[in-house]
Amino acid sequence: MNPESPELTVGELIDQLSALDHEATVQLAINPFFPMAHRIAGAVATRDENGQRLVFLADGDQVGHLPPEVAVQLTWQEPTAAPPRSRRRAARPDGGDG
Template sequence: MSSVLTARDLIDRLSAVDPDTPVRLAINPLFPLQHGIADVIATKDALGRTTVYVTESGEQFGPVPPEVTVAAGWHEPTEAPRRSRTDIAAQ
């Protein structure tokens, strides 16, 4: 797969889910947060090529779920350390 996501790629991926499913932007691999989408805008660049922009709404919905950051390749899979009741009581 190309490192550039095309409109066709995006349409294919979105067509695989229920059309009433909310869509969010996952932003910033180092501190991943969910952001709302305001619009999709197509425009021409200086060479006359069309580029599509997905714009942020300004709404933030909290952290991106760990399974998303792993699937995106931003983070390695991790598990919370196991703690016994004696560990908790010692605190």
């Protein structure tokens, strides 16, 4: 990604995807505040109002929650660990308190 522009070019996307498993399914990560996974329904090339070339990836249907590790890698969430569990007291066999 160009550090001077937050936008990803088709070439940059192809480079990133080329490094990955070519048989893997591609989905969109949507909404950092409620991360969900969506299928990609297609791609359309067009131009914006200034004549700049654009490619839109069409959002398909939602397939579920985004895995937490993906939200962390996208920097949408901080890594979290399960809270420590305290040791539970065992019940006495005679049912008494002690």
